[in-house]
Amino acid sequence: MIRPLPLVLLLAAACAPAPPVPVARGLGPPDARPGACYARGLTPAVIETVTEQVQEAPERRDAAGRVVAPARFVTQTSTRILRARGENWFETPCALRAGSADFIAQVQRALAARALYGGAITGVYDAATRRAVRAYQTPRGLDSGTLSLEAAKSLGLVALGRDGV
Template sequence: MIRPTLSSLALALSLAACQTVAPNASGSNLGAEAPPGAAPGTCWGKQDTPAVIETVTEQVQLSPAETDASGKILSPATYATVTRQAILQERVTTWYETPCADVQTPDFIASVQRALAARNLYSGPVTARMDPRTRAAIQRYQLPLGLDSDTLSLDSARRLGLVATPISD
């Protein structure tokens, strides 16, 4: 019987965030976690920024005060407290392409660790495992680029020099 080691389980779990978009028999990406129109064979990550909702409480006048001809108040105005939710900013889903699981080998992850260490973002040992320390360093690297995620984007992998950049015609 083959028993998975702790490191192989950790690698499998760390790669679980990578969703491979494989076409089905009809050639579509149906059922895969990817943005609409994603190319077959590509992998994607998703960042959801929650909506910003504010609770607004107001006093609303139900009826005005009744006064006589001299201005004396016969009955005061009546008010009700109304509470409602207001959406200040809609929820935003950001899709980003990631290196697929077949690319994220232990050698690749070791290269990620070395590249982040060279930028003073990773200070741990080169373990070739996608551990919490490596994920935190990835997030620190990507945050100034506008991506608050600990899953390595394909763009970040290219910027780190770990994945080839395609040449456009």
């Protein structure tokens, strides 16, 4: 007998962050390198909201110069999008995509050495690891909890190759 999954598991799976996507499946940026692994990031929109008081009617004064009726103001709020929401693809270590416990443990140790990760070295890419990765990458221009290949290189987890010498 096949039993349906509990609704909680289905919801948790739907809310889980998307893992890196290998190019082999045909998903990734248009200029993807064959055999490389990618993750998709979303950059939030930047919205500006301006609220200002605009004079609706000036004050009125009598012949002696006394204020008979104060000026009337209305509040006007305007919103505009400074930068639209965007999608960006970035390369990520394929060992992360494969769920390599050894590689994830190395990531955790590297982040712990930089005082960004305080959890146990488990080899599991859990919420604490994602937060630490995000804390490491955000100042470097990538706001994502998925480790990028560039961040892995700067952490010393991936060989640099010719372009990184």
